Amino acid sequence: MTRGPATPLPPPRERRRLRETAALTQAQLGTRVGVAPGTVRAWESGRTTPRGRKREAYAKLLATLAGEDPAGRATRAPEEEPDSGPVREAEPETTPETHAQPQPQPGPEAKPRPERAPEPQPRPDPQPQPQPLALTPAQAFDALYEFGAPALVRQTFLLTGRREQARESVERAFQAAWEHWPEVARDRDPVGWVRATAYEYALSPWQRFRPRHRHPEPPPADPGDRTLLNTLLRLPPRHRRTLVLYDGVGLDLPETAAETEASTPAAANRLLHAREAVADRLPALADPQVLHRRLAELASNERLRTTLPPTVRTVGERRNRFWTRAAIAFTVALIGTTTLTLRTAPTHYEPPVSPGKAVRGVPPRVVQGALSDEELELRRKLRDQMQDGPERLSPSLE
Structure with missing residues (x-):
């Protein structure tokens, strides 16, 4: 049994x-196709492609929408165009010589020619779609931040349970996106790129060593929200992240596995364990739909603020300049220290000085006193003599 060709889809x-x-x-x-909104977003971004019955339903719905679109009439197949009458046979070209020749008169037995059908009017060309205005990198970044930052802060709050940490994680993620903006701008899902970076920063193990982590923040005012948040924070970080992505954000299982850097079976196993842990503590949330609604309510009930996009870009650029200058200063100091060491280091081998030894049997040194008369006379004679040496002695007869 061979499988038929897949249903074609537009770009x-x-x-x-x-x-x-x-x-x-x-x-x-x-809802019409029977999938989650995150799956539709993935289909429209090109990250995933529908298969099977969902592909056929999606292609049929797009074909219906294309038939209702005025700009898409020109792309219909020829058999879909309305019938404009019988097709007229091609006639020979009419030249001036042909007009000049007399036309034969029809005889009595000649049959009348049928009337020609009116020629179909040409369809008007569709009006060109207006081209979007080109945005500068800063404007594109600001638009991405205003679109995705509020939702990302609420999602990160579900992971950490801390408002300031969630806001800081999202800001750091957007600053990293601005630093790698050409790469992020060409990504199929820029919000997904920022979301993965924010989650990694929020769930980093070194966050517990920060002084701010030692002071707990006030819990939610609603007792139900407080219980749900405590239940989420008791989950392992990987299970918590998988649950938030699948039941909170609305991603499908392959996208959740790809964002958590796990296989699809591993992501499904984490999701099942997380749902079981939540259902054991809160039986009312055993239904995934109810859990999805409660997660959205918990994230929406908190008043989470975001910083303005220009401030995020400015702080990121200032931090990058500081670390760049710090790296340059450290490199210069290292080069200077190395140069000074090379200039002052010895260039030849110097043997080490052996340790001293005590000498025994030597009389102690006597302090010098005043000279006697004989010693003074002897010193005077020695000074009067020639300093170059004694005089030459010549032999003589006695």
Whole structure:
């Protein structure tokens, strides 16, 4: 048994344009196809491709939307165009010589020619779509920050239970995105890139050693929210992250596994263990739909603020300049220390000085006193003599 060819689909950008033209949200389109909104977002970004029955349902819905789109009429197949009458046979070209020749009169037995069908009017060309204005890197970054920062702060709060840590994690993630902006701008899902960076920073083990971590923040005011947050914080970090991504954000299982850097079976196992732990403490949240709604309510009830995009960019640039200057200063100090060591280091071998030894049997040194008359006379004679040596002695007869 051979498998038939897959149902063709338009490009990802065309899928998104058709949905926006029909004034449908990702959640509404996902409800029609029977998938989560995160799956529709992945299909429109090109990260994943539908398969099987979902692909056929998605392709049929897109075809319906393309038929309702005025700008898509020109792309219909020829058999879909309305019938404009019988097809007229091709006639020979009419030249001036042909007009000049007399036309034969039809005889009595000649049959009348049928009337020609009106020629179909050419369809007007679709009006060109307005080209989007080119944004500068700063404007594109600000638009991405305003779109994704509020939701990311709420999601990170579910991971950490700390408001300031969630805000700082998201800001650090966006500063890293601004530092690698050409790479992030070309990514299929820039929000996913920032989300993965923010989660890694928020769940880093060294966060517990910070002084701010020693002072607990006030818990949520609602007792139900407080119980749910405590239940989430009791989960292992990997299980907590998988639960937030799948039941909180709405990603499908392959995307959750890819973002957590795990295989799909491992991600499914973590998700099941996390749901069981939450259901044991809160039986009312055993239903995934109820759990998804409660996670959204818990994140929305907290008043989490975000910093303005220019401030995030400025702080990130200032931090990068500081660390760059610190690295340059350390390198210069290291080079100076090495040069000074090379200039002052000995260039030849010097044997070590042997340790001293005590000498026994030597009389102690006597302090010098005043000279006697004989010693003074002897010193005077020695000074009067020639300093070059004694005089030459010549032999003589006695």
